Amino acid sequence: QSEAVFRAMDTNSDGEISLEEFTKGLSDAMEGEEAAMSESPALAAFRELDTDGSGFIDLQELRVALDAAARARPSEEVVEAIFREIDANGDGVISFEEFARVYAKLEL
Ligand SMILES: [Ca+2]
Numbered sequence: 822q823s824e825a826v827f828r829a830m831d832t833n834s835d836g837e838i839s840l841e842e843f844t845k846g847l848s849d850a851m852e853g854e855e856a857a858m859s860e861s862p863a864l865a866a867f868r869e870l871d872t873d874g875s876g877f878i879d880l881q882e883l884r885v886a887l888d889a890a891a892r893a894r895p896s897e898e899v900v901e902a903i904f905r906e907i908d909a910n911g912d913g914v915i916s917f918e919e920f921a922r923v924y925a926k927l928e929l
Pocket residue numbers: 871872873874875876877878879882
């Protein structure tokens with residue numbers, strides 16, 4: 822993996838990383854990190870809810886999250902109603918796009 826990083830930084834492919842190439846590579850990496858940070862409140866929350874890392878939040882994952890967030894355990898009806906509300910296209914899973922739309926409203 823470090824070899825891939827090396828090759829990515831060695832932009833003129835002469836087998837050596839010049840100081841210029843190194844600092845350029847480093848600042849590119851930092852910029853990527855910053856971009857990830859700025860988009861991340863919704864993404865971080867989504868990842869937290871997507872406990873199995875499937876890229877989607879299913880009903881079970883939402884139930885666990887609501888159980889943890891609510892003082893009183895929400896009823897199954899309430900969980901399903903909230904799920905349907907967020908699952909805009911009704912495919913039975915919450916995508917990040919669907920989640921982000923709701924999250925943006927919460928953040929107001
Ligand atoms: Ca999941």
